[in-house]
Amino acid sequence: MTNDFRLYLLILAGSTYLIRAIPFALLQKKITNRYVRSFLFYIPFTVLAAMTVPAAFYATGHIVSAVVGLLIGCLVAIKGKGLTVVAAVSCASALAVELLYTVLI
Amino acid sequence: MSAFVRGMKKGIPIGVGYLSVSFTFGIMAIAYGFDWWQAVIISMTTLTSAGQLAGIGIMVIPGQYIEMLISQLTINLRYSFMSVSLSQKTSSEFRGIKRWLLGFFMTDEIFAVASDEEEVTSVFFVGLSIMPFLGWTFGTLLGSLLGNILPSAIMNALCLAIYGMFVAIVAPRARSSKAILTVVLFAAALHSLFYYLPFLKTVSSGIAISISAIVSAVFGAVAFPIREQEDGV
Numbered sequence: 459m460t461n462d463f464r465l466y467l468l469i470l471a472g473s474t475y476l477i478r479a480i481p482f483a484l485l486q487k488k489i490t491n492r493y494v495r496s497f498l499f500y501i502p503f504t505v506l507a508a509m510t511v512p513a514a515f516y517a518t519g520h521i522v523s524a525v526v527g528l529l530i531g532c533l534v535a536i537k538g539k540g541l542t543v544v545a546a547v548s549c550a551s552a553l554a555v556e557l558l559y560t561v562l563i
Numbered sequence: 564m565s566a567f568v569r570g571m572k573k574g575i576p577i578g579v580g581y582l583s584v585s586f587t588f589g590i591m592a593i594a595y596g597f598d599w600w601q602a603v604i605i606s607m608t609t610l611t612s613a614g615q616l617a618g619i620g621i622m623v624i625p626g627q628y629i630e631m632l633i634s635q636l637t638i639n640l641r642y643s644f645m646s647v648s649l650s651q652k653t654s655s656e657f658r659g660i661k662r663w664l665l666g667f668f669m670t671d672e673i674f675a676v677a678s679d680e681e682e683v684t685s686v687f688f689v690g691l692s693i694m695p696f697l698g699w700t701f702g703t704l705l706g707s708l709l710g711n712i713l714p715s716a717i718m719n720a721l722c723l724a725i726y727g728m729f730v731a732i733v734a735p736r737a738r739s740s741k742a743i744l745t746v747v748l749f750a751a752a753l754h755s756l757f758y759y760l761p762f763l764k765t766v767s768s769g770i771a772i773s774i775s776a777i778v779s780a781v782f783g784a785v786a787f788p789i790r791e792q793e794d795g796v
Contacts, residue, residue, distance in 0.1 A: 462625050463601060469628055470618045471608035473635040474642075479666030482646035483659070489647060496784035502641040502671070503736065503743055504750035504779040506729040508772045509613050509638075511751035512758050514726035519719040527720070531727045535734035541672070542580040548727030553720035560716060 518552050520559055527552030570690025577672045578694030580728070582702040587724040588615060589706020590713075595619050599707035606703035610670060610696065612725060614638045617772060630770055637773035645674040649683065657685040668692035671732065742787035750779035 489495055510528075518524040531548035539547070585606055592602035597619065609615050614635055621631045646669050650662070657665075665688050673695055677683050710718060737744040757763045757771035766774075 463622070465628065466618070466622045466631060467605060467608065469631045470605065470614070470622075470635060473632055474609050474611055474614055474639050475667055477636065477639045478642040478646055478669040479663055480646075481643045482650055482666035482669065483662040485647050485650055492788050493784045496788045497780050498640070498644040499789050500743070500746050500780040500783035501637075501644075501776060503733055503747050504776040504783070505613060505638050505641070505772070506733050507747040507750035508754040508775040508779070509617065510726050510729050510733075512755050514723065514729075517719075517722040517726060519715070523720070524723060527723045528726065528730060531723075531730045532734045535731045536738050538735065539731070540576070540580070541728050541731045542576070542583060544731035545580070545583055545724040545727035548723045548730065549720045552723045553716060556716040556719055 519556055523552040523555035523559070526555050566684050566687040567690040570687040571693055573676050574673070574691045574694035577670075577676065578696075578698030580672070581695050581698035582705075584612060584725050584728050585699045585702030586706035586710075587721050588612070589703040589708075590710035590718060590721055591616070591725070592619055592703075593707050593710050595623050597622075597707075599704065602707040603700065603704050607696075607700050610668065610699055611639065611642075612728060616725060621767075624767075627767070630767060633770065634773050637776055641671070642669050642674075645669055645671070649674060649677055652678065652680065652683050654682050654684045657683065657688070661685045665689065665692070668696065670695065742783065742789075745787070746779055746783035749782055750775050753779060 489498070514528055515521050515524050518527070527548040530551040531544050534547045535544045588606065589599070589602050592605070593599070597605075605615055605618070609618070617634050617638055618631065621627050621634060646666060649669070653662075665685060668688070668691075673691055677688060677691060680687065706721075710721075713721075733743075733747055737747050754771060754775035757766055757775060763771075
């Protein structure tokens, strides 16, 4: 998939760069439309939610370990822990469940 | 302490966080059938989590270029807003070619830390970007090389790291705002329909994520338009 890879990479990296750089380099004024601002405000959250549910349930070997990991991650995140801690706790919880599975079955 | 060193220090925790998350990206890329160098090039040139994850999912199927573009534009639209926002806080020398070059580093976390500054100089922004970039690159390298030799239980568990990061961004905000919580649940439910229902299941993942996210954000904008002071993004 060499040719495909080059073209895909160009689209992936190019679009990501341009969407960051164009507004940064060109726009000086603030967007004032309340609904456009609201849409832009919610977009990061809806993207992350759609990417996580339900794909994350199947990210590990068993749905149980994934769900347990995500739920415990949620709790830790709500307690105010940062990105690294939440990611680590999610993985550790999922690993604990995975190991339990291996022992029991 | 110079602005450069001060920025670099502020970038260290971001870099460590990225190291662990991109480690997972490296593992996932190998699992999808990519070579280690392809995973590393993707990370070095793209520098984003959600977009890369969706991107490799699309890349394994040949010829879906339009889909790749649409999904990347949707997933990364938030960066435009961050760029607009930060462009209001930059010092007078931080313009022109400097903005074209440094705009590349506008990630969620770099943006968040930079926004915390009274005024953002280009030197500070360069310093701030170094550790996250290195963390993201080397994490991907390590994950794609070492992923294979790890036991499967550990590999499985590590695949949750990237989603753990998403949860870390969304959960606290959903907890403090009913509007965000509602919109997030709406998006999750909508994408689940695409995932499970017989006909909708045939819609490919990049498009399904894009449609779910856009429809949910439009719903949020109409149902709960933000007030000025809420707009901390």
